[in-house]
Amino acid sequence: MILKDLSLYFLILLFITYGQFYHQYKFSDPNLGNNDYFNYKEMIINPLNIDATGSPFVYRQFTTVISKVIYDLGIFYDSKIVFTSNNDEQRIYFSILLSNFIGIFLCLFSLIFFLTKYYHLKSVEIIFFPILLITSSFGYIFSGISVLTEGWTYFFNLLIFLFFIRNRYLPFLIISIISILNKEISVIYITMFIFFIIIHDLFFDKKINISRVKYISTSLFLFLLYSFMRKKILPTPGYEGHLEPKSWIENLSNISLNFSFLFQGIFSVGVFGILIVLLIYSKRIRDFYNNKYLFGITLTIFSLYILGLMTGIGNNIGRILSSITPIISFLIIIKLVLKNEKTLLD
Numbered sequence: 001m002i003l004k005d006l007s008l009y010f011l012i013l014l015f016i017t018y019g020q021f022y023h024q025y026k027f028s029d030p031n032l033g034n035n036d037y038f039n040y041k042e043m044i045i046n047p048l049n050i051d052a053t054g055s056p057f058v059y060r061q062f063t064t065v066i067s068k069v070i071y072d073l074g075i076f077y078d079s080k081i082v083f084t085s086n087n088d089e090q091r092i093y094f095s096i097l098l099s100n101f102i103g104i105f106l107c108l109f110s111l112i113f114f115l116t117k118y119y120h121l122k123s124v125e126i127i128f129f130p131i132l133l134i135t136s137s138f139g140y141i142f143s144g145i146s147v148l149t150e151g152w153t154y155f156f157n158l159l160i161f162l163f164f165i166r167n168r169y170l171p172f173l174i175i176s177i178i179s180i181l182n183k184e185i186s187v188i189y190i191t192m193f194i195f196f197i198i199i200h201d202l203f204f205d206k207k208i209n210i211s212r213v214k215y216i217s218t219s220l221f222l223f224l225l226y227s228f229m230r231k232k233i234l235p236t237p238g239y240e241g242h243l244e245p246k247s248w249i250e251n252l253s254n255i256s257l258n259f260s261f262l263f264q265g266i267f268s269v270g271v272f273g274i275l276i277v278l279l280i281y282s283k284r285i286r287d288f289y290n291n292k293y294l295f296g297i298t299l300t301i302f303s304l305y306i307l308g309l310m311t312g313i314g315n316n317i318g319r320i321l322s323s324i325t326p327i328i329s330f331l332i333i334i335k336l337v338l339k340n341e342k343t344l345l346d
Helices: 002-027 037-045 061-072 087-119 129-135 138-144 150-165 169-180 185-205 210-233 245-252 259-281 292-311 316-322 325-337
Strands: none
Touching (some): 002 087, 002 129, 037 087, 061 150, 087 129, 087 325, 129 138, 129 259, 138 259, 138 316, 150 169, 150 185, 150 325, 169 210, 185 210, 245 292, 259 316, 259 325, 292 316, 292 325
């Protein structure tokens, strides 16, 4: 029965998302906010070439390798689009957009699969409620389905989280390693998240869950390995201040919060606002600190904002934070919509 149900959910999800993909292809323009595309374009032209573009983009090979495969297979829809380009570049543009769409689709379907398998959900309305939250969010519309690396980042972020809460170490390790090849933020966010879970355990339960130490040690080691590779093994010029504490201090001392930062930096994570509103409405605001997972995700979001200010990435922090939208949506459905105290997150 679950295979029949998943086939139905797959088709529903396809009908929900294919129009969004088509709209992005027809009307998006990377010159208006997603200009990292021009770095990734060079990586598709010169795959696995460390000199193709600068740091940190050149280390994010996963999305562009998938894009290169799509390009080489000749998968392409020829249509007039807003983004001005010649035919060959339009093919590159289409291939990276399709790569991201595949990643985001797998993310959404993985969430459906998890809710169906482990929570035995049958109601289509409840199953697709987190999907609605994700696909209507600002960050998803602007950069989730885009010509960047966000689609696969959504996917890896969600899987790393799900494997952590299910205590599946080997899949957690494998996906974490692969995620480094897509975008370094995945191991950064999960390291922060597990750290705050451990803090919650210490403060409220007065003990340490040893398995969490194993997970945080793994994610922290992978980030340090990434940093070592970027600085020593395969150094490439570009944004060196991201890994320099001196630069972090300088950036914090020169903070400038403008409307653009508030709009794209804050509103890109609108689903977190929905979480806050629902907690207030249901008179469960104390869950922010009573529940370890809501506590962890809240402080992780706050810490990522601080990290964004330290590294000087400006309103790009909103795009980074929006990639954990599937996780926040999952917490909303489990902790607020189901209203079930006997869940995997207790």
